[in-house]
Amino acid sequence: MAIQKSKVETFQVSGSRQDWLSKCEKALHNAGFKSVLVNSELSLLSAKISTLTLSGSIKIFISESDSGFINLRAESSANIDNIYALFRSPNNKILEMFSKNIQ
Incomplete structure (x- = not known):
């Protein structure tokens, strides 16, 4: 079983909840996340990322x-039991992938 750690980052933006739900979904797809699930009733998105150097997930709560x-x-959870995690935090990388693609 993989060893995982989590990290949370909060953004405050203007606009409507529905607009940000679609913007976040688009950002996750553009960043290369897979298995993107959107629950518009709960204003929750979740996605997974798996590459050679990174394995984890992200959940985004909109309120x-x-x-x-x-x-x-945005709450990321990533495996930290690999050699690549020694050089760069996988959670920081996941959150950065999302935040760079949000517009």
Whole structure:
């Protein structure tokens, strides 16, 4: 069984929840994530990534804040029991892949 760690990053954006649901879905596809699942009722997205150097997943929770902004809570979980994890955090890489493709 693989050893995994998690990391959470939160973004605060303006717009509607439905717009960000579709933007996040598009960002996951553009970043190369597979098995992208979207639950619009719960405002939740999940996806998996598996490459030679990286194996993990991401969940994105979309909620409205009291100040009228949209909160995107991205939670990555990645295997850290490989040689590549010694050089660069797999969780940072997963979150970076998502955040670079979000627009």
